[in-house]
Amino acid sequence: MTRLRYGVAAAALAVAGLLTGCSAEPAGNAAAASSEPVPVVATTPQVADFVRNIGGDDVTVTQIVKPGVDPHDYEPTPADMQAVAGAKLVVKNGVGLEKWLDRTISSAGYTGTVVDASANVALRPDDPHIWHNPLNAKIMVADIEKGLAAADPARTAVFAENLADYSAELDELDADNLAAYARIPADQRKLVTNHDAFGYYVDRYRLDFVGSVIPSMDTSAELSAKQLTDLVAKIRATGTKAVFTESSLPPKTAEAIAAQAGVKVVASLYGDSLGPAGSDGATYLTAERHNTATIAGALAG
Structure with missing residues:
Protein backbone atom coordinates (compact mmCIF):
# COMPACT_ATOMS: atom_id res chain seq x y z
CA MET A 1 0.00 0.00 0.00
CA THR A 2 2.85 2.35 0.93
CA ARG A 3 4.53 1.68 -2.38
CA LEU A 4 1.26 2.37 -4.22
CA ARG A 5 0.78 5.70 -2.46
CA TYR A 6 4.40 6.60 -3.18
CA GLY A 7 3.91 5.69 -6.83
CA VAL A 8 0.78 7.86 -7.10
CA ALA A 9 2.52 10.78 -5.39
CA ALA A 10 5.53 10.44 -7.66
CA ALA A 11 3.31 10.35 -10.71
CA ALA A 12 1.47 13.47 -9.52
CA LEU A 13 4.78 15.28 -9.03
CA ALA A 14 5.93 14.22 -12.48
CA VAL A 15 2.72 15.53 -14.10
CA ALA A 16 3.06 18.80 -12.18
CA GLY A 17 6.62 19.11 -13.41
CA LEU A 18 5.50 18.55 -17.00
CA LEU A 19 2.77 21.16 -16.66
CA THR A 20 5.22 23.63 -15.20
CA GLY A 21 7.65 22.95 -17.99
CA CYS A 22 4.93 23.41 -20.60
CA SER A 23 3.81 26.71 -19.12
CA ALA A 24 7.35 28.07 -18.92
CA GLU A 25 7.77 28.15 -22.73
CA PRO A 26 4.65 30.21 -23.50
CA ALA A 27 5.63 32.63 -20.73
CA GLY A 28 9.02 33.04 -22.35
CA ASN A 29 7.38 33.48 -25.75
CA ALA A 30 5.01 36.09 -24.30
CA ALA A 31 7.93 38.02 -22.85
CA ALA A 32 9.69 37.90 -26.19
CA ALA A 33 6.53 38.98 -27.99
CA SER A 34 6.04 41.94 -25.67
CA SER A 35 9.51 43.21 -26.61
CA GLU A 36 8.48 43.47 -30.25
CA PRO A 37 7.15 46.83 -31.53
CA LEU A 178 -0.98 83.14 -31.37
CA ALA A 179 2.01 85.47 -31.10
CA ALA A 180 2.47 85.57 -34.89
CA TYR A 181 -1.10 86.70 -35.53
CA ALA A 182 -1.14 89.12 -32.60
CA ARG A 183 1.32 91.21 -34.60
CA ILE A 184 -1.09 91.53 -37.55
CA PRO A 185 -4.07 93.94 -37.37
CA ALA A 186 -7.38 92.09 -37.28
CA ASP A 187 -8.63 93.72 -40.50
CA GLN A 188 -5.63 92.30 -42.39
CA ARG A 189 -6.13 88.66 -41.37
CA LYS A 190 -8.01 87.61 -44.52
CA LEU A 191 -7.56 84.14 -45.97
CA VAL A 192 -8.36 82.57 -49.37
CA THR A 193 -7.22 78.99 -49.95
CA ASN A 194 -7.56 76.17 -52.48
CA HIS A 195 -10.36 74.52 -50.50
CA ASP A 196 -12.02 74.94 -47.13
CA ALA A 197 -9.46 73.00 -45.11
CA PHE A 198 -8.50 75.57 -42.48
CA GLY A 199 -11.72 76.14 -40.54
CA TYR A 200 -10.29 75.01 -37.19
CA TYR A 201 -7.17 77.10 -37.80
CA VAL A 202 -9.26 80.15 -38.74
CA ASP A 203 -11.38 79.80 -35.60
CA ARG A 204 -8.39 79.33 -33.30
CA TYR A 205 -6.36 82.27 -34.61
CA ARG A 206 -9.27 84.57 -35.45
CA LEU A 207 -8.68 84.90 -39.16
CA ASP A 208 -11.30 86.12 -41.63
CA PHE A 209 -12.02 83.33 -44.11
CA VAL A 210 -12.97 85.09 -47.34
CA GLY A 211 -13.47 81.97 -49.46
CA SER A 212 -11.91 79.02 -51.25
CA VAL A 213 -11.20 78.13 -54.86
CA ILE A 214 -12.98 74.79 -54.33
CA PRO A 215 -16.16 75.77 -52.46
CA SER A 216 -16.14 72.78 -50.17
CA MET A 217 -14.25 70.91 -47.45
CA ASP A 218 -14.06 68.03 -49.95
CA THR A 219 -11.66 68.48 -52.87
CA SER A 220 -14.00 66.69 -55.30
CA ALA A 221 -16.30 69.74 -55.52
CA GLU A 222 -15.99 72.13 -58.45
CA LEU A 223 -16.23 75.90 -58.71
CA SER A 224 -18.99 77.18 -61.02
CA ALA A 225 -18.46 80.22 -63.26
CA LYS A 226 -20.67 82.32 -60.98
CA GLN A 227 -18.84 81.19 -57.86
CA LEU A 228 -15.54 82.06 -59.50
CA THR A 229 -16.77 85.54 -60.41
CA ASP A 230 -18.21 86.03 -56.92
CA LEU A 231 -14.94 84.98 -55.28
CA VAL A 232 -12.92 87.40 -57.40
CA ALA A 233 -15.34 90.20 -56.49
CA LYS A 234 -15.14 89.31 -52.81
CA ILE A 235 -11.34 89.31 -52.85
CA ARG A 236 -11.36 92.79 -54.35
CA ALA A 237 -14.06 94.13 -52.03
CA THR A 238 -12.43 92.87 -48.84
CA GLY A 239 -8.92 93.99 -49.67
CA THR A 240 -7.59 90.44 -49.43
CA LYS A 241 -3.89 90.38 -50.26
CA ALA A 242 -3.28 86.84 -51.49
CA VAL A 243 -4.63 83.48 -52.60
CA PHE A 244 -2.86 80.55 -50.92
CA THR A 245 -2.36 77.29 -52.78
CA GLU A 246 -2.04 73.87 -51.12
CA SER A 247 0.62 71.24 -51.58
CA SER A 248 -1.76 68.39 -52.44
CA LEU A 249 -3.91 70.30 -54.98
CA PRO A 250 -3.22 71.69 -58.48
CA PRO A 251 -2.57 75.47 -58.34
CA LYS A 252 -3.89 76.51 -61.76
CA THR A 253 -7.39 77.67 -60.77
CA ALA A 254 -6.03 79.49 -57.73
CA GLU A 255 -3.52 81.25 -59.96
CA ALA A 256 -6.26 82.24 -62.42
CA ILE A 257 -8.47 83.67 -59.66
CA ALA A 258 -5.56 85.59 -58.16
CA ALA A 259 -4.70 87.04 -61.57
CA GLN A 260 -8.29 88.20 -62.13
CA ALA A 261 -8.47 89.70 -58.65
CA GLY A 262 -5.10 91.41 -59.02
CA VAL A 263 -3.52 89.78 -55.95
CA LYS A 264 -0.51 87.54 -55.45
CA VAL A 265 -0.44 83.76 -55.26
CA VAL A 266 1.38 82.31 -52.27
CA ALA A 267 2.54 78.69 -52.47
CA SER A 268 1.95 76.48 -50.74
CA LEU A 269 0.19 75.46 -47.56
CA TYR A 270 -0.02 71.96 -46.12
CA GLY A 271 -3.78 71.57 -46.05
CA ASP A 272 -4.85 67.94 -46.40
CA SER A 273 -1.41 66.36 -46.26
CA LEU A 274 2.15 66.66 -45.01
CA GLY A 275 5.22 66.90 -47.21
CA PRO A 276 7.95 64.40 -48.07
CA ALA A 277 10.98 63.78 -45.87
CA GLY A 278 13.31 66.75 -45.84
CA SER A 279 10.61 69.28 -46.69
CA ASP A 280 9.14 71.99 -44.47
CA GLY A 281 6.09 69.77 -44.08
CA ALA A 282 7.82 66.51 -43.19
CA THR A 283 6.18 66.43 -39.76
CA TYR A 284 3.01 67.86 -38.27
CA LEU A 285 4.93 70.42 -36.21
CA THR A 286 7.07 71.65 -39.09
CA ALA A 287 4.09 71.74 -41.47
CA GLU A 288 2.01 73.85 -39.10
CA ARG A 289 4.94 76.19 -38.44
CA HIS A 290 5.41 76.52 -42.20
CA ASN A 291 1.70 77.33 -42.65
CA THR A 292 1.79 80.04 -40.01
CA ALA A 293 5.03 81.57 -41.31
CA THR A 294 3.63 81.56 -44.85
CA ILE A 295 0.23 83.02 -44.01
CA ALA A 296 1.39 85.54 -41.43
CA GLY A 297 4.29 86.64 -43.63
CA ALA A 298 2.03 87.28 -46.62
CA LEU A 299 -0.66 89.08 -44.59
CA ALA A 300 1.85 91.25 -42.77
CA GLY A 301 3.59 92.15 -46.02
Missing part, protein backbone atom coordinates in the same frame (compact mmCIF):
# COMPACT_ATOMS: atom_id res chain seq x y z
CA VAL A 38 3.39 47.14 -31.82
CA PRO A 39 2.32 47.00 -35.50
CA VAL A 40 0.07 50.00 -36.15
CA VAL A 41 -1.66 51.13 -39.33
CA ALA A 42 -2.30 54.88 -39.50
CA THR A 43 -4.45 56.34 -42.24
CA THR A 44 -3.08 59.83 -42.97
CA PRO A 45 0.36 61.48 -42.71
CA GLN A 46 -0.75 63.58 -39.74
CA VAL A 47 -2.13 60.63 -37.80
CA ALA A 48 0.92 58.53 -38.64
CA ASP A 49 3.20 61.28 -37.35
CA PHE A 50 1.22 61.45 -34.11
CA VAL A 51 1.53 57.68 -33.64
CA ARG A 52 5.29 57.79 -34.25
CA ASN A 53 5.73 60.55 -31.66
CA ILE A 54 3.67 58.79 -28.99
CA GLY A 55 4.84 55.26 -29.79
CA GLY A 56 8.49 55.98 -30.50
CA ASP A 57 10.62 52.89 -31.04
CA ASP A 58 7.91 50.74 -29.48
CA VAL A 59 5.69 50.89 -32.58
CA THR A 60 6.07 50.16 -36.26
CA VAL A 61 3.80 52.40 -38.32
CA THR A 62 2.40 51.63 -41.74
CA GLN A 63 1.06 54.87 -43.21
CA ILE A 64 -1.65 54.37 -45.83
CA VAL A 65 -1.93 57.82 -47.45
CA LYS A 66 1.48 59.05 -48.55
CA PRO A 67 2.71 62.68 -48.34
CA GLY A 68 1.21 65.01 -50.93
CA VAL A 69 -1.71 62.67 -51.69
CA ASP A 70 -5.29 63.88 -51.29
CA PRO A 71 -6.94 61.68 -48.61
CA HIS A 72 -10.50 62.50 -49.66
CA ASP A 73 -10.51 60.36 -52.80
CA TYR A 74 -7.79 57.86 -51.95
CA GLU A 75 -8.08 54.33 -53.36
CA PRO A 76 -6.56 51.64 -51.10
CA THR A 77 -4.12 49.12 -52.56
CA PRO A 78 -3.69 45.39 -51.87
CA ALA A 79 -0.63 46.33 -49.80
CA ASP A 80 -2.83 48.55 -47.63
CA MET A 81 -5.22 45.68 -46.99
CA GLN A 82 -2.35 43.36 -46.14
CA ALA A 83 -0.99 45.91 -43.64
CA VAL A 84 -4.39 46.29 -42.01
CA ALA A 85 -4.78 42.52 -41.76
CA GLY A 86 -1.49 42.26 -39.84
CA ALA A 87 -2.02 45.26 -37.55
CA LYS A 88 -2.64 45.17 -33.83
CA LEU A 89 -4.11 48.68 -33.94
CA VAL A 90 -5.59 50.89 -36.67
CA VAL A 91 -5.68 54.65 -36.10
CA LYS A 92 -7.81 57.00 -38.19
CA ASN A 93 -8.47 60.74 -38.30
CA GLY A 94 -12.23 60.27 -38.42
CA VAL A 95 -15.04 62.73 -39.22
CA GLY A 96 -15.51 61.01 -42.58
CA LEU A 97 -12.09 61.92 -43.99
CA GLU A 98 -11.27 58.27 -44.74
CA LYS A 99 -14.41 57.27 -46.62
CA TRP A 100 -12.53 54.26 -47.97
CA LEU A 101 -11.41 52.85 -44.61
CA ASP A 102 -14.45 50.77 -43.58
CA ARG A 103 -14.43 48.72 -46.76
CA THR A 104 -10.66 48.32 -46.51
CA ILE A 105 -10.98 46.95 -42.98
CA SER A 106 -13.78 44.63 -44.09
CA SER A 107 -11.81 43.35 -47.09
CA ALA A 108 -8.77 42.76 -44.89
CA GLY A 109 -10.78 40.78 -42.35
CA TYR A 110 -9.47 42.97 -39.53
CA THR A 111 -11.41 42.62 -36.28
CA GLY A 112 -9.10 44.48 -33.91
CA THR A 113 -9.33 47.93 -32.35
CA VAL A 114 -9.77 51.08 -34.42
CA VAL A 115 -8.82 54.31 -32.67
CA ASP A 116 -10.84 57.29 -33.90
CA ALA A 117 -8.57 60.23 -33.10
CA SER A 118 -11.47 62.67 -33.50
CA ALA A 119 -13.58 61.02 -30.80
CA ASN A 120 -13.20 63.73 -28.15
CA VAL A 121 -12.71 66.77 -30.39
CA ALA A 122 -15.35 69.52 -30.55
CA LEU A 123 -16.26 69.35 -34.23
CA ARG A 124 -17.24 71.92 -36.81
CA PRO A 125 -20.10 70.61 -39.00
CA ASP A 126 -18.80 67.99 -41.42
CA ASP A 127 -15.23 69.33 -41.20
CA PRO A 128 -12.58 66.59 -40.86
CA HIS A 129 -9.53 68.91 -40.81
CA ILE A 130 -9.36 68.86 -37.03
CA TRP A 131 -5.55 68.76 -36.73
CA HIS A 132 -5.12 72.39 -37.85
CA ASN A 133 -5.87 73.49 -34.30
CA PRO A 134 -2.96 72.32 -32.10
CA LEU A 135 -5.34 72.03 -29.14
CA ASN A 136 -7.28 69.45 -31.13
CA ALA A 137 -4.01 67.71 -31.91
CA LYS A 138 -3.43 67.39 -28.16
CA ILE A 139 -6.77 65.61 -27.84
CA MET A 140 -5.94 63.36 -30.79
CA VAL A 141 -2.58 62.24 -29.40
CA ALA A 142 -4.16 61.59 -25.99
CA ASP A 143 -6.66 59.25 -27.68
CA ILE A 144 -3.82 57.57 -29.55
CA GLU A 145 -1.86 57.11 -26.32
CA LYS A 146 -4.82 55.34 -24.73
CA GLY A 147 -5.09 53.03 -27.73
CA LEU A 148 -1.40 52.16 -27.64
CA ALA A 149 -1.47 51.55 -23.88
CA ALA A 150 -4.42 49.18 -24.29
CA ALA A 151 -2.61 47.35 -27.10
CA ASP A 152 0.60 47.01 -25.06
CA PRO A 153 0.00 47.61 -21.31
CA ALA A 154 3.64 46.83 -20.44
CA ARG A 155 4.68 50.06 -22.16
CA THR A 156 2.02 52.32 -20.65
CA ALA A 157 4.56 54.44 -18.76
CA VAL A 158 6.68 54.98 -21.88
CA PHE A 159 3.68 56.04 -23.96
CA ALA A 160 2.53 58.40 -21.19
CA GLU A 161 5.97 60.04 -21.02
CA ASN A 162 6.05 60.48 -24.80
CA LEU A 163 2.57 62.00 -24.66
CA ALA A 164 3.64 64.55 -22.05
CA ASP A 165 6.70 65.57 -24.08
CA TYR A 166 4.79 65.91 -27.36
CA SER A 167 1.88 67.75 -25.74
CA ALA A 168 4.36 70.34 -24.49
CA GLU A 169 5.57 70.82 -28.08
CA LEU A 170 1.98 71.30 -29.23
CA ASP A 171 1.45 73.94 -26.55
CA GLU A 172 4.57 75.74 -27.75
CA LEU A 173 3.33 75.60 -31.36
CA ASP A 174 0.00 77.10 -30.36
CA ALA A 175 1.64 79.88 -28.35
CA ASP A 176 3.93 80.77 -31.26
CA ASN A 177 0.98 80.85 -33.67
